[in-house]
């Protein structure tokens with residue numbers, strides 16, 4: 675039996691890291707496109723994207739998202755573009771203001787939890803609205819599971835027809851004050867996804883800070899897909915900053931080799947996720 679190819683998602687920027695944390699964090703659209711291209715060439719096939727304003731603060735400006743999406747589609751043909759609707763970049767429906775751009779994917783949080791210094795608020799009416807917008811524009815949601823209840827909520831939304839295909843869940847572990855990187859919980863997450871969505875349902879995992887490589891290892895060895903990138907972690911190890919997003923992608927790709935899983939091509943990634951063919955380059 676051939677091992678399932680592993681999709682590597684690169685979360686290039688996020689809302690929090692700054693050039694002070696690591697000068698390699700791409701902030702301007704030009705830097706973001708360049709960093710994504712390097713990561714794509716290193717094996718990443720999903721670009722998870724946030725945008726920043728001119729002062730480097732998190733933004734949900736649809737015009738910036740449009741420029742970033744166009745840049746990635748031009749320079750990384752075939753790569754899956756995933757736009758963040760996460761709550762650090764805006765409030766209320768502004769979080770989904772970029773969805774009419776109809777990216778391949780968008781992140782969707784379906785419940786609330788604590789973050790390091792605040793509550794990550796995802797009220798039910800906003801969750802319903804974001805899911806409806808994604809369905810309207812044929813965008814595949816990636817369910818950000820910060821807690822077990824979020825996996826079961828995604829299942830309910832699928833049963834109710836709010837999510838069209840079986841949900842693609844990403845376990846997020848190691849955010850301070852949310853779910854830690856706990857192996858027993860991780861195994862139960864995997865068990866729950868298989869029970870609710872089918873033994874062959876694809877899933878992904880992300881770890882924050884030093885947990886990034888831990889979650890990469892757990893996910894790749896357990897048959898899941900892997901997220902890396904400077905959004906979640908700016909270091910290669912205790913002593914060294916990551917020189918680029920691509921360097922973190924290479925680290926995940928090395929684990930794929932260790933566990934004898936091919937790194938998914940963009941065609942394989944689109945097939946695994948049931949995505950439409952890519953937008954033709956402008």
Ligand SMILES: [Zn+2]
Pocket residue numbers: 685688689722723724758760905
């Ligand atoms: Zn994000």
